[in-house]
Amino acid sequence: xxxxxxxxxxxxxxxxxxxxxxxxxxxxxxxxxxxxxxxxxxxxxxxxxxxxxxxxxxxxxxxxxxxxxxxxxxxxxxxxxxxxxxxxxxxxxxxxxxxxxxxxxxxxxxxxxxxxxxxxxxxxxxxxxxxxxxxxxxxxxxxxxxxxxxxxxxxxxxxxxxxxxxxxxxxxxxxxxxxxxxxxxxxxxxxxxxxxxxxxxxxxxxxxxxxxxxxxxxxxxxxxxxxxxxxxxxxxxxxxxxxxxxxxxxxxxxxxxxxxxxxxxxxxxxxxxxxxxxxxxxxxxxxxxxxxxxxxxxxxxxxxxxxxxxxxxxxxxxxxxxxxxxxxxxxxxxxxxxxxxxxxxxxxxxxxxxxxxxxxxxxxxxx
Numbered sequence: 001x002x003x004x005x006x007x008x009x010x011x012x013x014x015x016x017x018x019x020x021x022x023x024x025x026x027x028x029x030x031x032x033x034x035x036x037x038x039x040x041x042x043x044x045x046x047x048x049x050x051x052x053x054x055x056x057x058x059x060x061x062x063x064x065x066x067x068x069x070x071x072x073x074x075x076x077x078x079x080x081x082x083x084x085x086x087x088x089x090x091x092x093x094x095x096x097x098x099x100x101x102x103x104x105x106x107x108x109x110x111x112x113x114x115x116x117x118x119x120x121x122x123x124x125x126x127x128x129x130x131x132x133x134x135x136x137x138x139x140x141x142x143x144x145x146x147x148x149x150x151x152x153x154x155x156x157x158x159x160x161x162x163x164x165x166x167x168x169x170x171x172x173x174x175x176x177x178x179x180x181x182x183x184x185x186x187x188x189x190x191x192x193x194x195x196x197x198x199x200x201x202x203x204x205x206x207x208x209x210x211x212x213x214x215x216x217x218x219x220x221x222x223x224x225x226x227x228x229x230x231x232x233x234x235x236x237x238x239x240x241x242x243x244x245x246x247x248x249x250x251x252x253x254x255x256x257x258x259x260x261x262x263x264x265x266x267x268x269x270x271x272x273x274x275x276x277x278x279x280x281x282x283x284x285x286x287x288x289x290x291x292x293x294x295x296x297x298x299x300x301x302x303x304x305x306x307x308x309x310x311x312x313x314x315x316x317x318x319x320x321x322x323x324x325x326x327x328x329x330x331x332x333x334x335x336x337x338x339x340x341x342x343x344x345x346x347x348x349x350x351x352x353x354x355x356x357x358x359x360x361x362x363x364x365x366x367x
Contacts, residue, residue, distance in 0.1 A: 215265070
């Protein structure tokens with residue numbers, strides 16, 4: 001009988017261990033991609049079968065169907081101001097592939113070197129709630145930045161990521177060549193480094209600290225140990241070390257926080273809105289290299305009444321209209337700086353509102 005009891009006890013312990021192992025695997029799988037990030041059959045569409053090489057400066061830009069003209073403006077500004085060999089990765093959804101290729105081939109952009117990558121939105125299934133006050137922030141392409149090493153860019157050691165609401169006035173190679181600190185997978189512009197001219201927009205609710213993005217009422221957020229008054233950073237422009245990103249499993253970390261928020265709503269109701277920025281803020285907290293502030297002058301789209309001195313904007317290497325007031329919409333500020341690089345859509349589907357409204361030009365008042 002004692003032997004039988006020992007055997008039964010051993011079997012019970014074994015069953016418990018098996019149960020814990022199954023539970024662990026199930027929980028772990030919830031944070032991993034269940035679907036391919038790319039639709040492989042469309043992943044190699046590009047101009048003139050151009051191939052990327054290691055000496056290129058790779059730049060990744062997303063191009064949604066409704067904002068193709070904005071993406072082409074970014075590309076034109078980078079291409080026109082760079083002395084380096086730039087290779088553009090244009091990430092989009094299936095319905096926009098043909099339109100992007102037509103936009104490029106029928107304009108001056110026909111000479112750029114590029115590859116179109118089709119992002120698979122199914123990779124986000126079970127990770128994003130449609131509950132943002134700004135639905136555009138939930139567009140699948142907003143999460144492309146989470147999956148950089150999985151986007152067929154293995155020929156490059158690092159890559160520059162740009163949002164579609166920026167223009168580049170400097171040589172992109174300068175940003176690309178930034179020296180990343182040891183162990184850092186990316187470089188961002190810290191909100192601690194905002195120039196003095198940005199003080200004028202603080203009064204309209206510009207978010208510059210973690211409190212503006214995370215819900216500190218939730219215990220799991222407080223347990224992170226991040227001071228809510230710490231300066232945040234903007235992930236709309238950054239340089240990523242692809243190898244370090246893979247070694248640190250950054251994508252899995254980001255997906256873990258997406259899954260947590262999906263279940264527990266840790267930040268989607270925060271003041272700043274959106275669910276793409278908070279995971280980046282958490283994963284890269286105190287683990288990123290800062291870029292020159294002139295390479296990310298932002299918040300031009302935060303208020304239609306915020307104006308910046310011409311002399312200051314002229315020095316900027318990159319301008320970012322983050323916020324609700326985009327330069328292709330109305331109202332807007334400093335439209336002339338953006339429109340300088342705008343290339344009209346050859347199909348006529350993407351148009352500017354300037355024929356209907358008088359946007360604010362040169363930071364002045366509307367007519």
